Amino acid sequence: MTTSTIRPASDYPPGGDAFRHRHLIGIAQLTPWEISYVLDAAEEWVDLNRAGAAKHNDKLAGLTIINAFFENSTRTLLSFEIAGKRLGADVVNMHAAQSSVKKGETLIDTAMTLNAMRADAMVIRHGSSGAVQLIADKVDCPVLNAGDGRHEHPTQALLDALTIRRRLGRVEGLTIAICGDVLHSRVARSNILALTLLGNEVRVVAPPTLTPPAIERMHVTTFTDMDEGLKDADVVMMLRLQNERMDGAYLPSAREYHALYGLTPKRLEKAKPDAIVMHPGPMNRGVEIDSSIADHPTRSTITEQVEMGVAVRMACLDILTRRQRGVAGWN
Amino acid sequence: MELKPLLITNARLIDGDTPRPGSLLVAGGRIAAIDPTDIPDGTETVDAKGQWLAPGIIDLGVFATDKPAFHFGGITRAALMPDAGPLDDPGLVERAAKGGKPDLWVHPVAAATKGLAGKELAEIGLMKSAGARAVATGRTRIADAGVMRRVLAYAASLGLVTIIHAEDEGLTAGAVATDGEMATRLGLASAPAIAEAIAIARDLALVEETGAPVHFRQVTTARGLALVRAAKASGLPVTCGITPAHLFLSDTAIGDFRTFARLSPPLRSEDDRHACLAAVADGTIDILSSGHDPRGPEDKRLPFAEALPGMAGAETLLALGLNLVRDGHVALGRLFDMLSATPACVLGVNAGRLEPGKEADLILIDDGTPWQVDAKKMAAYAGNTPFDGMPVQGRATAMWKGGLRVR
Numbered sequence: 139m140t141t142s143t144i145r146p147a148s149d150y151p152p153g154g155d156a157f158r159h160r161h162l163i164g165i166a167q168l169t170p171w172e173i174s175y176v177l178d179a180a181e182e183w184v185d186l187n188r189a190g191a192a193k194h195n196d197k198l199a200g201l202t203i204i205n206a207f208f209e210n211s212t213r214t215l216l217s218f219e220i221a222g223k224r225l226g227a228d229v230v231n232m233h234a235a236q237s238s239v240k241k242g243e244t245l246i247d248t249a250m251t252l253n254a255m256r257a258d259a260m261v262i263r264h265g266s267s268g269a270v271q272l273i274a275d276k277v278d279c280p281v282l283n284a285g286d287g288r289h290e291h292p293t294q295a296l297l298d299a300l301t302i303r304r305r306l307g308r309v310e311g312l313t314i315a316i317c318g319d320v321l322h323s324r325v326a327r328s329n330i331l332a333l334t335l336l337g338n339e340v341r342v343v344a345p346p347t348l349t350p351p352a353i354e355r356m357h358v359t360t361f362t363d364m365d366e367g368l369k370d371a372d373v374v375m376m377l378r379l380q381n382e383r384m385d386g387a388y389l390p391s392a393r394e395y396h397a398l399y400g401l402t403p404k405r406l407e408k409a410k411p412d413a414i415v416m417h418p419g420p421m422n423r424g425v426e427i428d429s430s431i432a433d434h435p436t437r438s439t440i441t442e443q444v445e446m447g448v449a450v451r452m453a454c455l456d457i458l459t460r461r462q463r464g465v466a467g468w469n
Numbered sequence: 470m471e472l473k474p475l476l477i478t479n480a481r482l483i484d485g486d487t488p489r490p491g492s493l494l495v496a497g498g499r500i501a502a503i504d505p506t507d508i509p510d511g512t513e514t515v516d517a518k519g520q521w522l523a524p525g526i527i528d529l530g531v532f533a534t535d536k537p538a539f540h541f542g543g544i545t546r547a548a549l550m551p552d553a554g555p556l557d558d559p560g561l562v563e564r565a566a567k568g569g570k571p572d573l574w575v576h577p578v579a580a581a582t583k584g585l586a587g588k589e590l591a592e593i594g595l596m597k598s599a600g601a602r603a604v605a606t607g608r609t610r611i612a613d614a615g616v617m618r619r620v621l622a623y624a625a626s627l628g629l630v631t632i633i634h635a636e637d638e639g640l641t642a643g644a645v646a647t648d649g650e651m652a653t654r655l656g657l658a659s660a661p662a663i664a665e666a667i668a669i670a671r672d673l674a675l676v677e678e679t680g681a682p683v684h685f686r687q688v689t690t691a692r693g694l695a696l697v698r699a700a701k702a703s704g705l706p707v708t709c710g711i712t713p714a715h716l717f718l719s720d721t722a723i724g725d726f727r728t729f730a731r732l733s734p735p736l737r738s739e740d741d742r743h744a745c746l747a748a749v750a751d752g753t754i755d756i757l758s759s760g761h762d763p764r765g766p767e768d769k770r771l772p773f774a775e776a777l778p779g780m781a782g783a784e785t786l787l788a789l790g791l792n793l794v795r796d797g798h799v800a801l802g803r804l805f806d807m808l809s810a811t812p813a814c815v816l817g818v819n820a821g822r823l824e825p826g827k828e829a830d831l832i833l834i835d836d837g838t839p840w841q842v843d844a845k846k847m848a849a850y851a852g853n854t855p856f857d858g859m860p861v862q863g864r865a866t867a868m869w870k871g872g873l874r875v876r
Contacts, residue, residue, distance in 0.1 A: 166654070246770055266772035267656040268726030287774070288656030327656055351648035351659060 144178045153467020157457050161274045161281040164290035165331040173332060177300045177309075179453035180446070187224070187449060196226035197456055201258035201463075203227045206248075207284070208234040208264040213419060213444065214284050214294075218261045221451035227258070245269060246276055253277040259459055262286075267324075280458040282451075288324050294418055295328035297450040299336065301443050302373055305414050310337040315367050315409070316358075317343040317399065318377030318426055321350050321388075325418045326377055330356050343367030345399060347388045364399050368408040375416045376401055379426050392425050401427045406437075414439050472498060472872050473513045476505070477831070480517035484823040486800040488521050495829040498871040502825055517833055520866060523805055524821050525830035526787060527812035529710060530605075530632065530686045531761040534568045534575055538761060538783035538849035540876050543865030545830035547573065547761075547783075548816055550632075551580035552607045557591040559599040566600035572875035574830070576602040576816050578632060581620045587611040590623060597627050602816040605632035605686075608733060610668050612638050618675050625681035630708075630815050632684045633672055635693065636734055640664035645774045647735045651720045657773060662737055666692035673700045673707065682706035684815050688754065689715040689734050691744035698753045708815060710756035712782055713789035714855055716745050722855055728769045728776035729844070730855040732760075735778075749807075750798045756815070757793075757807040759786040763851035781849040785842055787834070788861035795862075829872040836863045 150156040156175050159167060187193055203222045207215050215231060222229035232252070245264070249272075252260060259280045262270045267287030274281035285291040303309040314333050320326040320342050333340050334357045342353055343361045354360060361367030368374060384392045401415065415431055417440050423429045432438055460468035475495040481488035482503065494505040494512070525545025532550050539547055547569070554561050557580035569575035579601035583589045585608075593604055604624040610633060611617040624631045644660035646652035652659035669685060673696060676683050688694050688709040700707045714732055719739040722730040730736060737745075748754045762779030769776050790808055793799050799807070813821030820828040842859045844852035868876040 244767070244770070245772065264772065266774050268774075269772035271726060272770075272772055286656075287772070288658075290656070324656060327654070350653040351661070352650045352653050355650035356654065 144181050145174065150175055154461065154469060160458070162292050162454055162458060163271050163274055163281070163283050165292050165295050165328045165335070166290065168335070170335050173296065173299065173336060176296055176450065176453050176457065177303060179457060180296070180300055180449040183449040183452040184446065187445070193224055194226065195224065198222065198225040198227035198459060201227045201459060202256070203229045203259045203261065203455065204232060204252055204255070204257040205229065205261045205284075206232045206252060208262070208269070209285070211263055211284070214263065217444070217447045218284060218451050221448050221455055224448070225452055225455060227455070245272065249273040249276050253279070258462055259455060279462070282454055282458065285324050288322055288327065290328045291324040292328050293447070293451055293454060294325050295332040296454070297443055297446040298329055298375070298416060298418075299332055300446045300450055301416065301439050302414070304446070305439055305442070306372060309333070312338045312372040313341070313370060314338050314373040314375060315341045315343050315371040316375045316377065317364065317367065317401070319348045319379050319383055320344045320353065320377065321348040322380065322383070323377050329375065330358055334358065341367050341371070343399070345389065348383070364405060365408050368405060371409040371413055373414055373416060374401065374406065374409055376427050378418060378420065379422055396425050400425060401431055403428065403430055406431060413437065416440065416443060418443070473511055474501070474509050475829070475869070475872055476508060476512050476514045477517050477522055478514060479519060480522035480833070481519060482823055483521050483523040483801065483805055486802040488801070493522060493823065493831070495831075495869070495872040498829055498873070500823065500825050500827050500829050503823065521834040521836055522823070523832050523834055524809040524823055525832050525868065525870070526808045527816065527818070527821055528761065528783065528786065529684070529756050529758045529812040529815060530578070531759060531783065532779065533761065533763055534565070534573070535761060535763055535783060535849050536569070536573050538763070538781065538847070539573055540868060541848040541865070542759070542783040542785070543787050543832040543834065543868060544759070544783055545574060545832070545868060545870050546576060546818065546820065548576045548578050548602060548812070550607065551578050551585060551605055555580045555585045555607065556596070556601070557583050557585065559592060559595040562596045562601050563599040572870055572873070574870065576600070576818065578603045578605045581606050581624070581631065582611065582616065587613060587616055590619060593624055593629065594627055597629060601629070602818065603630045603632050603684075606634050608634055609638060610634050610636060614671060614675065617672065618679060621675055621681035621683065622679045625679060628817070630682045630684050632686050635665050635668040635672065635685050635688065637664040637667045640667065645731060645735065646723060647720055647737050649720055649738055651723060655723065655726060655773070662690045662741060663692060665690045665734060666696055669693050669696045673705065676700070676705050676707060680706070684756070685709040686758070687711055687715065687734060687760070689737050689745060690741045694744055694748040694753050698748070701753065708755040708811065709753070710758050711745055711749070711754050712758055712760040713786065714760070714780060714782070715742065716749065716793070717789060718742070718855055723773070726773040727855070728771065728773055729780065729853045729857065731773060731776050731778050732780060732855070733778035746798055749793060755807065755811045757786070757790055757804070758812070759783045761849070763849045764853045765851040769853050779853065780855055781847060781851055781853045784847055784849060785854060785856050785861065787865060788840075788863050789856070791836065791863040792861070829869055831869040832865045833867040834863060835866050838862065838864050840864060
């Protein structure tokens with residue numbers, strides 16, 4: 139495994155100019171250097187997370203972080219919770235299933251309620267595109283988007299970029315194939331934005347029924363033939379296929395999807411010999427990805443992505459709360 | 470109460486492409502004469518001070534009886550779409566028709582099918598007797614072509630025009646935007662623009678067969694307009710309309726998830742917008758209406774896909790229409806055909822022109838007044854305008870309904 143060099147702090151504008159955002163709503167608002175600033179910051183947290191038993195830093199001690207998840211999630215919620223706790227913050231989780239959202243309270247009212255409890259940061263996931271932006275416009279603290287509808291999932295794109303950078307030594311000039319249900323995927327949208335912004339060739343490989351209209355306007359090339367789409371790729375990024383897409387409306391069946399778009403060892407041969415395979419999880423083994431690839435010790439990055447997820451989220455929470463914490467240069 | 474005769478002097482009359490100096494006499498609630506020579510005793514005189522005198526706007530297809538907004542916008546008659554209610558019962562129609570008294574004409578549009586469900590014919594004949602002036606499919610089309618065929622033939626036999634919403638329900642299921650870069654970047658479910666042309670094509674075939682007159686309330690795509698253009702050329706009894714939104718905005722307006730720009734049909738591509746402007750210029754589009762659909766924060770301050778479509782358009786209709794004249798897309802006379810005369814024909818009302826014998830629904834317009842659209846200060850009961858902040862010019866300053874001063 140190669141590890142890329144972290145840029146020296148002097149490469150970035152001083153203080154808060156290095157990351158000029160109050161919220162993290164999407165990759166669409168970020169510049170390339172802001173992305174690499176977050177990735178560099180995350181590298182430090184990777185080291186801390188690996189440093190044996192005492193994984194604690196008290197940077198955010200005394201701060202309250204609310205994880206408001208209006209859509210079910212296990213791993214993202216857990217990842218944000220661990221990230222907050224490792225930084226010493228008090229982390230509270232709110233699940234929509236247990237909340238007054240079920241009683242008909244509007245999203246804005248829920249947001250105002252959380253705001254009145256004086257959270258220092260909010261991490262929000264919602265099933266509707268644009269919902270996190272709507273909340274961010276109404277509250278006083280930084281808001282981190284943990285996924286809104288099909289729109290964006292910025293921390294996933296950042297952790298994917300970090301994983302690629304650590305595995306391949308760079309995240310520019312690469313050929314990256316994003317494969318699967320791109321139409322319904324916020325992970326795909328954020329990754330397309332981040333990876334094209336950083337100067338990679340991004341391909342979208344998907345059945346025509348799951349390719350978003352006008353996606354080529356996002357500076358990607360589209361493929362419906364998986365073998366062609368994987369040709370000489372450095373990175374193969376698989377997406378999760380939701381079970382409800384396989385009921386005949388978008389796809390005839392799971393077995394047909396596997397036959398045409400499943401990542402098998404034979405198909406992976408089309409990519410570069412050292413190409414890495416990524417998946418945001420949770421996987422449908424035997425549908426979009428074969429187990430032998432998912433568990434491959436050198437080519438699969440799936441567990442490493444989960445590890446990078448915690449580091450990237452620690453970096454984001456740290457950076458976005460610097461203004462409240464009065465860190466020098468951040469005002 | 471007998472109204473005194475009314476003389477409006479020193480006006481510039483809008484009865485052609487150029488406003489011309491003149492005066493107008495109203496007697497018995499109707500226009501009695503243009504540039505009269507004999508003035509009856511006891512005539513009340515109003516000095517228009519050089520302002521434009523135009524027929525009141527007839528707004529074909531609104532979703533609420535919102536008097537303050539209509540009065541602000543110079544709208545003297547509003548054709549009320551059947552969706553609220555829905556207006557599928559003679560009693561409801563009769564009540565809706567009285568909803569504007571005494572200072573606004575409300576012309577209810579009857580629901581074509583019971584509950585607007587698209588299954589069974591509604592009591593169109595009884596609703597006509599109760600005051601309905603047209604029939605409509607509501608916010609959606611009738612999916613079943615067999616039902617639609619019967620609706621068209623039945624309405625035509627009663628002398629009513631059927632007002633159609635043209636979007637194919639299969640293609641647009643779940644969609645909140647038009648296919649394109651904007652919808653894809655925002656991650657919004659979208660439908661191809663051809664959903665409109667497909668719906669229009671089916672209904673034009675039914676019109677050809679039944680001979681029934683129809684009005685497509687909003688045609689917003691190049692392909693849809695091409696079909697309507699061809700149908701008119703072959704002599705079919707077809708008219709179509711549009712609102713200012715699809716003439717002045719494209720789907721870039723939904724960026725940042727602006728729910729005030731969530732409309733039905735959704736905003737289209739820039740190419741389609743230009744096709745709409747061309748269709749206004751060449752006469753394919755007959756009617757300009759507001760689509761007035763005021764929606765409060767409970768319907769609009771939501772994530773984009775959960776917000777309801779619609780805009781408050783009554784107040785901005787005239788000013789944005791005048792933009793079409795200033796930009797050289799239409800002549801002034803044709804703008805008022807689109808705003809007043811043609812809607813009057815569709816509804817079968819004796820109004821919409823400055824001609825002796827017509828109902829005296831009149832507005833004075835100060836065409837030079839600059840003002841700014843402000844969503845927070847609208848007369849409408851909700852300020853959901855996609856034109857918030859836009860500087861515009863021209864507004865109604867006075868208004869008469871059947872010779873009665875209402876503003």
